[in-house]
Amino acid sequence: MFEKSTWIRLPRNVVVGHGVRSSVVEVVDDLHLQGRPLLVTSPTPREVAADPVAADFEAAGIDPAIVTIETATFDSVERVIETAEAEEVSYLVGVGGGKAIDIAKMASDHLEMGFLSVPTAASHDGIVSNRGSVPEGDTRHSVAAEPPLAVVADTEILAEAPWELTTAGCADIISNYTAVMDWRLATRLKDVEYSEYAAALSEMTAEILVDNADLIRPGLEESAWVVTKALMSSGVAMSIADSSRPASGAEHLFSHQLDRLEPNGALHGHQVGVGSIMTAYLHGGEDGVWRDIRDALASIDAPTTAAELGIDDETVIEALTTCHEIRDRYTILGDGMNERAAHEVARKTGVID
Numbered sequence: 001m002f003e004k005s006t007w008i009r010l011p012r013n014v015v016v017g018h019g020v021r022s023s024v025v026e027v028v029d030d031l032h033l034q035g036r037p038l039l040v041t042s043p044t045p046r047e048v049a050a051d052p053v054a055a056d057f058e059a060a061g062i063d064p065a066i067v068t069i070e071t072a073t074f075d076s077v078e079r080v081i082e083t084a085e086a087e088e089v090s091y092l093v094g095v096g097g098g099k100a101i102d103i104a105k106m107a108s109d110h111l112e113m114g115f116l117s118v119p120t121a122a123s124h125d126g127i128v129s130n131r132g133s134v135p136e137g138d139t140r141h142s143v144a145a146e147p148p149l150a151v152v153a154d155t156e157i158l159a160e161a162p163w164e165l166t167t168a169g170c171a172d173i174i175s176n177y178t179a180v181m182d183w184r185l186a187t188r189l190k191d192v193e194y195s196e197y198a199a200a201l202s203e204m205t206a207e208i209l210v211d212n213a214d215l216i217r218p219g220l221e222e223s224a225w226v227v228t229k230a231l232m233s234s235g236v237a238m239s240i241a242d243s244s245r246p247a248s249g250a251e252h253l254f255s256h257q258l259d260r261l262e263p264n265g266a267l268h269g270h271q272v273g274v275g276s277i278m279t280a281y282l283h284g285g286e287d288g289v290w291r292d293i294r295d296a297l298a299s300i301d302a303p304t305t306a307a308e309l310g311i312d313d314e315t316v317i318e319a320l321t322t323c324h325e326i327r328d329r330y331t332i333l334g335d336g337m338n339e340r341a342a343h344e345v346a347r348k349t350g351v352i353d
C-alpha cells in the first residue's frame with residue numbers, strides 16, 4: 001500500500017520590485033488579516049524599513065506594535081512572544097536581515113499566528129523558508145518554523161543596502177552546490193530522506209545565479225532583483241524538503257562553528273561561501289569543482305580567503321576540525337577532520353597561506 005504524504009507550506013503572496021514596501025498594508029488586506037501587527041526588526045532595518053512600514057499602517061488606521069531584537073537567539077524569540085502577548089497583536093511582520101526574519105518566523109510558529117517577511121537585505125535564503133537557524137550552547141538548531149504568508153521584497157531598499165550584504169546572499173546561494181553534494185552523500189551512506197525536486201531546484205538556483213553573475217553589480221537595482229529571486233527559490237527548496245538540507249551542508253557547519261569561535265566575524269553568506277570552496281575540494285579533490293566555486297564567488301566580490309573574511313588561519317583550522325560536532329547532520333566531514341588534513345585542504349584551496 002502507498003502511504004507516503006507530504007505537506008508543503010509556501011507563501012501565498014510574493015511581491016517583489018521597486019518601491020513595493022508601501023504595499024505591505026495592501027498585502028495584509030489581501031490576506032484578510034485583522035487586528036494589530038507586531039513588527040519584529042533589528043536596529044538598522046528599523047530605520048531603513050520598519051519605521052516607514054509602521055507609518056504606513058498608522059496612515060491606514062492600524063496601530064502597529066514594534067519590537068527590536070539584537071541577536072538571533074531563543075531569548076529574542078521569547079522577548080518577541082512576550083511582546084506579542086502583552087500588546088495583543090494578531091500577526092507578525094519580520095522586517096530585516098536573516099536575524100529579524102528568523103526570530104519573527106519562530107515566534108509566529110509558537111504563537112500560531114501568521115507572519116509576513118519584509119527583507120531589507122538580499123543576504124540570506126531564509127526569506128521564504130520554513131526554517132529558523134539559532135545557536136544554543138555548543139550546538140546550532142535548524143528549527144521548523146512558520147513560513148511567511150507573504151513576502152514583500154522592495155528592490156529599492158535591497159539595492160541601497162551595503163553591497164557586501166548582497167554578495168553574502170549570492171554566496172549563500174553558491175554554497176547550495178556543496179550542500180546538495182553533502183545531502184546526496186548522506187542519502188547514500190545514511191539513508192537520510194532526500195527530495196530529487198528540492199535538490200534539483202537548489203542546484204538550478206545556484207546555476208542561474210552564476211550564469212547571471214555579470215548582472216550582479218553594485219548600484220544596479222536589477223542585481224537585487226536577480227539575487228532576491230534566487231534567495232526565494234532556494235528557500236522554496238528548503239520548504240519542499242521540509243529541511244535546510246538543500247541549502248545547508250558542511251560549509252554551513254563550518255560557518256556556524258566560526259560564529260561560535262568568532263562571534264563578531266564575517267557575514268553568514270561570506271563564511272558559507274569560503275566553507276563551500278573547501279568542502280567542494282573534499283568532495284572532488286584537485287580536479288573537482290572547487291575552483292569553479294571560488295571563481296564564482298570572486299566574480300561577485302565575495303571573499304574566498306580567511307584574510308578576506310577577517311578571520312585568522314588558526315580559527316579556520318579549529319572550525320574545520322570541530323564543526324562536525326555542532327549538529328547531527330552527516331556530511332563530507334564524516335566524524336571529523338584531523339588538523340593535518342584541515343591544513344591541507346585550507347592551503348590547497350588558498351583559503352589560508
Ligand SMILES: NC(=O)C1=CN([C@@H]2O[C@H](COP(=O)(O)OP(=O)(O)OC[C@H]3O[C@@H](n4cnc5c(N)ncnc54)[C@H](OP(=O)(O)O)[C@@H]3O)[C@@H](O)[C@H]2O)C=CC1
Pocket residue numbers: 042043044045048072096097098099100102120121123124125126127129130131132133134157160161162165168172238244267268269
Ligand atoms: N532560516 C533560514 O533558512 C536561514 C537563516 N539564516 C540566518 O540568517 C542570519 C544571516 O542573515 P544576515 O542577513 O546576514 O544577518 P543579519 O540579520 O544579522 O544582518 C546582517 C547585517 O546587516 C544589517 N542590515 C540589514 N539590512 C540592512 C540595510 N538595509 N542596510 C544596512 N544594514 C542592514 C544588520 O543590521 P543590524 O545589526 O542593525 O540588525 C546586520 O548588521 C544568520 O543568523 C543565519 O543563520 C540564513 C540563511 C537561511
Ligand SMILES: O=C(CO)COP(=O)(O)O
Pocket residue numbers: 125126131132133134140141142172244247248252253
Ligand atoms: O543558512 C541556512 C541555509 O542557507 C540554513 O541554516 P541551518 O544550517 O541552520 O539549517
Ligand SMILES: [Zn+2]
Pocket residue numbers: 124125172247248252268269272
Ligand atoms: Zn545559509
